[in-house]
Amino acid sequence: TFTKISNENQEKAGQISQLPDVNSGDNNPLDHSAARPLHVEVCPKGMVIEYLFYGKVEEGSDDPGAALGNKITIMCSCKLKDGTVYEEFVEAPYGFILGKDGVKGWEVGIKGMRVGDKRRLTIPPSMGYGEGGNPNKKVPPDSWLIHDIELIAYSGMSEADENVK
Helix, strand or coil, X not given: CCEEECHHHXXXXXXXXXXXXXXXXXXXXXXXXXXXXXXXXXXXXXXXXXXXXXCCXXXXXXXXXXXXXXXXXXXXXXXXXXXXXEEEEEEEEEEEEXXXXXXXXXXXXXXXXXXXXXXXXXXXXXXXXXXXCEHHHCECCCCCEEEEEEEEEECCCHHHHCCCC
């Protein structure tokens, strides 16, 4: 269902040029525009999930990560494909229920994330705001979306309800 693309194959295809490593420390935590993904998956509907940073996982942990129905807390920068920012949660986290709130692309792109993970989701219109767009957020019809997301917490974790918009 997903196509895994190695960095080597992406470079051969010309999809990634000379980009700095995301772990260099020079980047804004949510500005991954110049980050080299650690791993990339392409979904059947064209959605792309770029794994930019893996959070610290306790040795021996069997934590499956975020799942549908979990209370999710993220920091997020949401842009149109042309780079226009239409929404950001960088000063205070945003909380929601995965699978109930947010765009459909989040269900696929956030599932499995662990605390501290950072991903860039390139979301097609069919998994975003669709033919109608979202006039309240100034998202035009049939827009591709780019969401840079950092998972702060998810259900069962005491931090999940703190400072949530």
